[in-house]
Every structure is written in structure tokens, then in C-alpha cells.
Amino acid sequence: MTDQTGSTTEEGRMRRWRRTHLGTEADRATFRTLHNASLATPALRGGLTVDSAERAAPHLQALLAAPALAITDTDGLLAWEGIGTHHQEQVTKLAEGTLDHGATRFYDRVDLECGQAGCPLHTAVVSPLVVEDHLVGTLQVYAPNTSAMMVRAADEVATWVSGQLELAELDASRRRLMEAEVRALRAQISPHFIYNSLGAIASFVRTDPERARELLLEFADFTRYSFRTHGEYTTLSEELRSVERYLLLEQARFGDRLSVRLSVAPEVLPIAVPFLSLQPLVENAVRHGLADAETGHISIKAADRGSECLIEVEDDGAGEDPERVRTALAGGNDSVGLGNVDARLRNAYGDDYGLVVETAPGAGTKVILRIPKFAPGVHT
Incomplete structure (x- = not known):
């Protein structure tokens, strides 16, 4: 019917x-x-x-x-x-x-x-x-x-x-804590890096003025980004660009002793990440990658993993005592901000998203972080 x-x-x-x-x-x-x-x-x-x-x-x-x-x-x-x-x-x-x-x-x-x-x-x-x-x-x-x-x-x-x-x-309160942690991280940016970068730039002034000019601009952009005063988060693209500036300055200083390999999936570039979350990890990799070694190799990868981005920063250097790393992640003896980054990741995304560090004396170091593509309250 x-x-x-x-x-x-x-x-x-x-x-x-x-x-x-x-x-x-x-x-x-x-x-x-x-x-x-x-x-x-x-x-x-x-x-x-x-x-x-x-x-x-x-x-x-x-x-x-x-x-x-x-x-x-x-x-x-x-x-x-x-x-x-x-x-x-x-x-x-x-x-x-x-x-x-x-x-x-x-x-x-x-x-x-x-x-x-x-x-x-x-x-x-x-x-x-x-x-x-x-x-x-x-x-x-x-x-x-x-x-x-x-x-x-x-x-x-x-x-x-x-x-x-x-x-x-x-x-x-969370925003105030994040801001305080970023201020603390800025204070930990190595003065030696600043002095050494300016020294490396000065060394090119006579022999290669154009390169000196380019490095000086990179240094200015790096410091401008590192000391900016707005936003708890930035895009992975901006964070990686700052890391590239840092590595250019370090390569100007170390020359062929430092080699860098960067592998990034384009689709993860727009995701939001905590401000200055990669810089301390890369600085740590450079320091350990060249410790007591003629050459050092740094690898930075960012891959798409469905709802997450997987980032790895690895060096083939001296490695670390795992117990010392645990102390650093707990906030002690951390001169380059490892514990700072771990705390900010956990604060932003939850305890499941802290840093994972694979290392041993003489075996190099790999630092792994997972970043959700979307998280409540996280935006640039």
C-alpha cells in the first residue's frame, strides 16, 4: 500500500x-x-x-x-x-x-x-x-x-x-607555567653558541664577505625567533626553519666535521608544536655528536603516523648514561633543556607524550617525540 x-x-x-x-x-x-x-x-x-x-x-x-x-x-x-x-x-x-x-x-x-x-x-x-x-x-x-x-x-x-x-x-596557570618554562629555556641557550657563531661569522668577513652577510642574517633570524614573546605554540615548519638556521651556524663553525640529514614529510609541516621544542634536542645532538670525535652525523626525521607526527633527532656520538638521562628528564642536571621539553610536551598533550630517549655510552643517542596532529587548546 x-x-x-x-x-x-x-x-x-x-x-x-x-x-x-x-x-x-x-x-x-x-x-x-x-x-x-x-x-x-x-x-x-x-x-x-x-x-x-x-x-x-x-x-x-x-x-x-x-x-x-x-x-x-x-x-x-x-x-x-x-x-x-x-x-x-x-x-x-x-x-x-x-x-x-x-x-x-x-x-x-x-x-x-x-x-x-x-x-x-x-x-x-x-x-x-x-x-x-x-x-x-x-x-x-x-x-x-x-x-x-x-x-x-x-x-x-x-x-x-x-x-x-x-x-x-x-x-x-598552565599558560603561565608554559611561559615560565620557555623563559627558562631561553636563558639556557648557550652563550658559547652565540660567541662561537659571531666568531665564525667574523672569520668569513675578509675571505667570503657574501657568506658572512648570509650567516649574519641567519643569526639575526635565529635570535629573533628564539626570543619572540608571543605564542606557546608554533608550526613544525617554523620550528624546523629555526633549527636549520642553528645548524647552518654550527656548520659554519665546524665545517666538514658536522654533517646533517633532514627528512620531513610535507604533510606534517603545518601541525602545531610547543615553541622551542626541537632546538634543545638538536643542540644536545650536536654537542654529543661531536664530543671526543673528529666528525659527527645528525639525523632529523619527521614522519606522518596517522593522527600523530613522529619526530626523531639522532646523533652517532658519545651517547649517555641512561641513568643520567632519567635524571635530566626529571629536571636535574639538564643544561640543554631536555627535562624542560619533556615537561612541556606532557603538559600540552598528557603523560603519554613525553620524550623517549634511546642511548648508551658509545652508542649515540636518539630522542623520539610524538605530537598529536590535533589536541584541545593547542593551536598556533
Whole structure:
């Protein structure tokens, strides 16, 4: 049996269901709640500021279905959303009780004085916003009447907002830690490398002025990149370009004693990597590759491995005592930043993505790192 369109009765029934069935009222209410929460999240993950509060307030008001809502920090009003803007002058005073006692407080029409005729806002619920056990502000809900359900809803939303603000603080702490680690790594860039590079450049000034000029430009670009002040991450392409500049300067110094082989899959060049994540590994390879040896060979590979990029930095030099490497990865006796890079990789991608070092005395050293092509919060 078919309907007028020629489809079967069952197909027609399924088509009508897709067009008309939007779920129960409870389903729709759940969707609205989740939707408003998702809209408020990006603003709250920016921390508690005027801008983030103003962007989050409309969605929090809709989430609570309240006529008016206010967000404060410990100093005063950050954002007001809804009717009754004349009540803004009372916001800071109402916040004081909650900030002093750390608990939700309810205010009725006696507390919420209003000289404007017809104003429907007669009650307020003020709930604390807490980040890492510190009171940082309040969420205030204004309504004609307040029920036990309204108080509970305000408390629940304030707890959720506090959670988002705590995640924002964790993000900020992580960024500060990453920045501190990069500053520490910059401080570890060998002064000897700088002096030796300038010495090598100076040696070409008379014999090969054009090469001296080119090396000086490479040195300028290398130092400019190494000491740049923006961004925790860069592309693998930019990181490798800086490594190439470093190796050009080292080859100008060591000549034929140092040979380098570079093998990079083009498809991994755009991926994001922690800033200055390869430079310390290559510097370590040069130092060990030429230690007590007439010549040294350095190999740098970057291969596509599906959802990851596999990077290897290898030298055929003196090798290391594995115990000393373990100490370096733990942050001790690390003059070239091995532990620094390992810590930043784990911080960015998780403990499964720390450095892997294969070495032994007299057997050279290979350092392996895996970089996910996509990771939350990682972008250039």
C-alpha cells in the first residue's frame, strides 16, 4: 500500500515523524538548558572580567528564566542582564553578605527597596562564586517572588559557573607555567653558541664577505625567533626553519666535521608544536655528536603516523648514561633543556607524550617525540 506520493505507508509515517516529532516538553527543556550552558561556557572560560560577565549574563539569565540577573566580582558589579536596571546600585551591598559569610543569601522586598512604581523585582538570591576555595564574586538572581526551587537553581548555576571559572584559572596557570618554562629555556641557550657563531661569522668577513652577510642574517633570524614573546605554540615548519638556521651556524663553525640529514614529510609541516621544542634536542645532538670525535652525523626525521607526527633527532656520538638521562628528564642536571621539553610536551598533550630517549655510552643517542596532529587548546 502506498500514500499519495508513491512511497509506502511506513515510509510516509517515518517522514511525517521526522518533520513533526520534536520530543516531549521535558526533552525540549533539557535541550534549552544545555544550549544556554554551552553558549555561556566560552565567555566564562575567559575568567571573571567585565567582558566575560557581559557575554555570559544573557545566557545565564535564559538558563535560570529570571527577569534579571547580575554578576559581580569582589569589588562590585560586572554585568547586569534584564529589567530593573535601577537596582544596579544595590548589587554591591547585596553581594557583601554573601562574600562575608560565603553562603547563599535571600533578600525579600524589605531588603530590596525600590522607589520605582510598578517594578516587579521584589526578591533576590545571591550565591557565591568560588575558585580554588576563594570567594571571587557573586551570581545574583532577581524575581517577583523567590521559591525554594529558585534558590536551589541559583545555587546550582553558581556552582557550575564557579567550575568554569576554576577551569579558566587552570588554563591561565598552565599558560603561565608554559611561559615560565620557555623563559627558562631561553636563558639556557648557550652563550658559547652565540660567541662561537659571531666568531665564525667574523672569520668569513675578509675571505667570503657574501657568506658572512648570509650567516649574519641567519643569526639575526635565529635570535629573533628564539626570543619572540608571543605564542606557546608554533608550526613544525617554523620550528624546523629555526633549527636549520642553528645548524647552518654550527656548520659554519665546524665545517666538514658536522654533517646533517633532514627528512620531513610535507604533510606534517603545518601541525602545531610547543615553541622551542626541537632546538634543545638538536643542540644536545650536536654537542654529543661531536664530543671526543673528529666528525659527527645528525639525523632529523619527521614522519606522518596517522593522527600523530613522529619526530626523531639522532646523533652517532658519545651517547649517555641512561641513568643520567632519567635524571635530566626529571629536571636535574639538564643544561640543554631536555627535562624542560619533556615537561612541556606532557603538559600540552598528557603523560603519554613525553620524550623517549634511546642511548648508551658509545652508542649515540636518539630522542623520539610524538605530537598529536590535533589536541584541545593547542593551536598556533
